[in-house]
Amino acid sequence: MKNRSEYNSLYDFDMNIFKQSAIGEKKSPFIYKDQATMEIRSGGGCLSIFGLPFLLSGLFIMQIPLGIIPMKSSSETAPAGFVFLFGLVFAAVGAALVFGRSGLILDRATGRIIQWYGLLVPMKRKEYLLDTVDQVEMNFSSGDSDSPATWPVKLSGKNIGKPLSVLQPVSFTEARQLAEELSRFLRKPLVDSSTGESIIRDPDHLNESFRNRIRRTGEAAGILPPEPAAKCSRVERTGEGILIQISEPSKNFIHYLPVFPPLIFAGIFVLFFLPKMLSRSNSDSFNYIFFCFFALLFIAVPLLSALQKMYRRKKGFERITVTKTMLRVEKLKQGKSTTEEIPIDELEDLVAPTMQGTMNTIEVPGMKKVYLGDTGTPRLPDGRPVPRFLLSLMKMVGSKGIIARSDKTVVEFAGGLDEAEITWIYALIRKNIAE
Secondary structure (H helix, E strand, O other): OOOHHHHHHHOOOOOOOOOOOOOOOOOOOEEEEEOOEEEEEEOOOHHHHHHHHHHHHHHHHHHOOOOOOOOOOOOOOOOHHHHHHHHHHHHHHHHHHHHEEEEEEEEOOOOEEEEEEEEOEEEEEEEEEHHHOOEEEEOOEOOEOOEOOEOOEEEEOOOOOOOEEEEOOOOHHHHHHHHHHHHHHHOOOEEEOOOOOOEEEOOOOOOOOHHHHHHHHOOOOOOOOOOOOOOOEEEEEOOOEEEEEEEOOOOOOOOOHHHHHHHHHHHHHHHHHHHHHHHOOOOOHHHHHHHHHHHHHHHHHHHHHHHHHHHHHHHOEEEEEEEOOEEEEEEEEOOEEEEEEEEOOOOOEEEOOOHHHHHHHOOOOOOOOOOOOOOOOOEOOOOOEOOHHHHHHHHHHOOOOEEEEOOOOEEEEOOOOOHHHHHHHHHHHHHHHHO
C-alpha cells in the first residue's frame, strides 16, 4: 500500500476549488480533511426540522398509557399497549429524521471507502476497497408528483455490487460540477447517462469541449448518413455555417391529445345538457340569458381553445444556427418564443439519444442487465426484445431529439422527429463543428 505522501504527489488536488468564495454561493457538500481524504455527510438540517413534529407527537402519545399525561377514561378508549406502540412508531420515525446521520469517507491514502450510519455519531460502518470502484456515474431520475427530478451521482464497479449513492442534486449544473470534482479526486472516469446515451470522460478531459474531443480522439465526423426522403427539416448553407429550419413533425393522435379534452367536454354538453335547455321556453329573458351564458362557457370557449392549440402547433418551428463560434436554437412552441445559445468553446456534450441507447440506460429493480451488442433489434435491459406495442408507441411519440450541454446550459431541440432524420441532422451539426 502506498503511503500518504506518495498519493499526495500523484494526485495534486486543489482543495480551494470548492471553498465558498462569495456571499450567497451554495456551500459544497464535500468535506476535505486533507488532500487525500474526502467525506460526504447527509442528514440533519431540513430533515431534522421535518422530523421534530413526529418525535414530539410520538413522545406525547407514549405518555398517555403510562399515566404521565392524565386522560379521561372511556369505554371506547384504545388498549394501552396499542396506544403506546402507535406513539413509539411516531417517535422512532421522528428520532431517525432528527438524529439520523450517514456519510461516505473516500480515503486515497489507505485505498478505502467507509460508509457509515448512526444517530449523531457513526454507529455502523461498512468498508470497500477503493480499487473496486471503476467509475463515477451520473444519471437522471424524472421523479413523480411527490418528488422532484434529480441527477443521482454514484460510484460503481464490477466488484462493488450495488452502486454507492453519493448525492442526488435537483439541478443538472450542480450534479455536473460535483460529479466532475469527484471524478478528479478519485481519478476515475465519469460516465454520464443522464441524456439517454452513456458519455464517458476521463478525469483529465472533463471540461474539454466537444470540438476538441473530436479532434483529439480522431473520431470521424465527415461521414454523413443518407438524407431521409421524407423529412420536416430544411438545411441552408451560410457563409459562417449552417441554418436548420424544422417545422412541426407530422401529426398523429398523440400530438393532438391536448386538443381532445375541450372537444369532449363540448360534446358532452351538446348531447346531454343542450336538449334539456332547448326544451324550456325561451320567452323568459332570464332563461335566454342563462342559456347563452352556458353555451358560451361550455361550447364556444372549449372549441376556441382547441382551435387555438391546433393553430399554435401548426405555426410552431425551430431554427438552429450552427457557426464556428456559436450554437443558437430559436423556438416557437404554443405561441411562446425562446432563444438559447451555447458558445462552441463551452459546448461539452452533443448527443442524439437513440431508442436502443435509451433502453440500455434503463434500470429495473431486480432485473439483471445483459449486454448483447448491436443485434439490430431493440432490447430490454435483460436482453429480451422490446414488445411490438411498446415499439409502436415509442415511434408514434418520436425521438428525444438532440441535446447540447455545457456546464451552465442545457439546450434540447428537434424532439419528435423520426430517428433517421435526427441522425442526419446530428451528423450535419457534428461535421460543421469539427471542421
